[in-house]
Amino acid sequence: MSASIIDGKAVAASLRARLAERVKALPYTPGLRVVRVGDDPASGVYVRNKDRAAREAGLDSATLQLPEDTAEAELLALVRQLNDDPAVDGILVQLPLPRQIDAAKVLAAIDPAKDVDGFHALNAGRLATGQKGLVPCTPKGVMHLLAAAGTAIAGARAVVLGRSNIVGKPMAALLLAADATVTVVHSRTRDLASECRRAEILVAAVGRPEMVKGDWIADGATVVDVGINRLPSGKLVGDVDFAAASARAAAITPVPGGVGPMTIACLLENTVDAAIARRG
Ligand SMILES: Nc1nc(=O)c2c([nH]1)NC[C@@H]1CN(c3ccc(C(=O)N[C@@H](CCC(=O)O)C(=O)O)cc3)C=[N+]21
Numbered sequence: 001m002s003a004s005i006i007d008g009k010a011v012a013a014s015l016r017a018r019l020a021e022r023v024k025a026l027p028y029t030p031g032l033r034v035v036r037v038g039d040d041p042a043s044g045v046y047v048r049n050k051d052r053a054a055r056e057a058g059l060d061s062a063t064l065q066l067p068e069d070t071a072e073a074e075l076l077a078l079v080r081q082l083n084d085d086p087a088v089d090g091i092l093v094q095l096p097l098p099r100q101i102d103a104a105k106v107l108a109a110i111d112p113a114k115d116v117d118g119f120h121a122l123n124a125g126r127l128a129t130g131q132k133g134l135v136p137c138t139p140k141g142v143m144h145l146l147a148a149a150g151t152a153i154a155g156a157r158a159v160v161l162g163r164s165n166i167v168g169k170p171m172a173a174l175l176l177a178a179d180a181t182v183t184v185v186h187s188r189t190r191d192l193a194s195e196c197r198r199a200e201i202l203v204a205a206v207g208r209p210e211m212v213k214g215d216w217i218a219d220g221a222t223v224v225d226v227g228i229n230r231l232p233s234g235k236l237v238g239d240v241d242f243a244a245a246s247a248r249a250a251a252i253t254p255v256p257g258g259v260g261p262m263t264i265a266c267l268l269e270n271t272v273d274a275a276i277a278r279r280g
Contacts, residue, residue, distance in 0.1 A: 003223070003249040004149075011148045012141075012261035016057050019268050023058035030275035032061040032090040032116065032267075033082050037075060037101065038068035043094045050264050057268050060087070072101045076109050083111040089278060090116035090271035095166070113278055116270040119166065127173045134270050139171040141262025142203060142224050143178070149251045151201060151222040154179035159199035161185050161192070161212065161239070167205040167226055175201070192216070204239035214244025223252040226259050 023030065032054055036043055047063050054061030066075065075093070082091045091114045097103045107115075112122040118136040126133030146153060158180035162168035168184060175182045185195045187206075196202055196216040204212050205226035217223060227239030238255030246252055253259055 003246040003252040005246075006145050006149045006222075006224075006251050006253045006258065008141075008145060008253055008258040008261045011145060012265040015144065015262075015265040016053060016268060019265070019272055020057045022272055026275070028275070028279060029058065029060045030090070030271050031085075031088045032059050032092070032271045033088050034061070034063045034092045034094060035066065035075070035078060035082075036063055036094040037066045037070050038098050040094070040096055042096075046264070047094065049261075050267060053264050054268055054271070057272075059268060059271060068098055070098070070101070072105065075101055075106055079106060079109045083109075083114065088114065089275035090114055090267075092117050092267065114274055116267055116274055117166075118170065118270065124165070124170070127170055127177075130177060134274060135174065136166055136170040137266035137270060138167050138205075138226060138259060138263045139174050140266040140269075141259055142171060142226065143174050144262055144266070145224060145253060145259065146201065146222065149222060151251065153201065156180050156200045157183070157198055158201040158203070159183045159185060159196055160203045160205065161196065162203075162205035162207075162226070164205065171203055171205065171226075175203075206239050208239055209237045210239070210241045212240040212245065214241055214248060217245045217248040219248050220250045221248070223249045224259065225253050225255050228255055228260055 051061055051063055082088050091110050093106055107119045110120055112120045115123050115134050118134040123133040127135055158175045160168050160172045163184050163186045172182045172184050185192055193216045197218050199221055201222050203224045207227055209229040223245050225238035225240040229237050236256050
């Protein structure tokens with residue numbers, strides 16, 4: 001079998017176009033503020049792509065850049081100021097943060113109604129308990145991609161590789177809410193390969209270049225690769241050996257051009273949803 005490629009760039013573009021229409025119909029302009037402390041390279045491309053996409057969708061978007069040596073108290077004060085600003089609907093603090101700052105404390109300080117990353121414990125708890133709330137952008141984007149690929153989720157065996165708070169855990173919660181049979185596997189799992197081979201839907205989110213080999217993939221599986229890893233050569237690769245996996249999977253996302261663009265489109269979607277929830 002040769003897999004069909006799930007075009008995240010195209011799915012993201014159509015989601016952004018739908019969002020632009022929703023924004024046009026609003027009597028106000030939803031506001032997004034991204035706070036970046038220092039210049040972690042993982043955040044660079046993301047911040048640039050996101051600002052452009054947000055403006056194209058008609059949002060008022062800006063990145064607030066703080067120096068690497070910013071004190072925790074200063075960042076907390078900025079978050080409170082954004083919480084209190086009625087023109088701001090969405091707040092995103094870029095991770096990772098420098099080590100003098102306790103990220104958990106910063107995430108807890110963000111108004112849950114403006115938490116467009118969905119990382120606040122209140123939104124995580126809502127997702128875990130099936131209540132409405134803001135959902136983390138990357139797993140939300142993966143659900144859009146599965147829908148676009150026509151992958152049946154209810155009753156399917158889904159395996160999530162990775163257990164981070166930002167991807168693995170919310171991914172598992174969303175798949176479970178969509179009635180998949182969900183297994184979460186991780187670095188301490190015995191025989192990762194055979195666990196993955198059971199998956200009809202495999203979501204890889206470990207951040208290790210090409211860790212998932214071709215023979216970890218079941219014939220006919222849908223493979224979603226969340227990893228965005230830059231090799232020393234400068235080449236971007238996912239967590240999955242794409243060429244080998246493509247020979248077995250029915251459908252697979254590429255890197256780049258897969259999940260990454262969806263993360264950005266879902267950030268915009270969360271911002272519009274947050275604005276409408278706050279302002280009507
Ligand atoms: N609070 C917070 N929320 C985040 O969502 C967050 C973060 N911090 N810190 C950094 C990571 C990284 N991230 C990316 C999102 C999209 C692409 C993306 O669009 N990638 C494109 C292009 C990549 C390229 O050309 O370099 C692609 O995969 O096709 C990349 C990286 C979000 N992050």
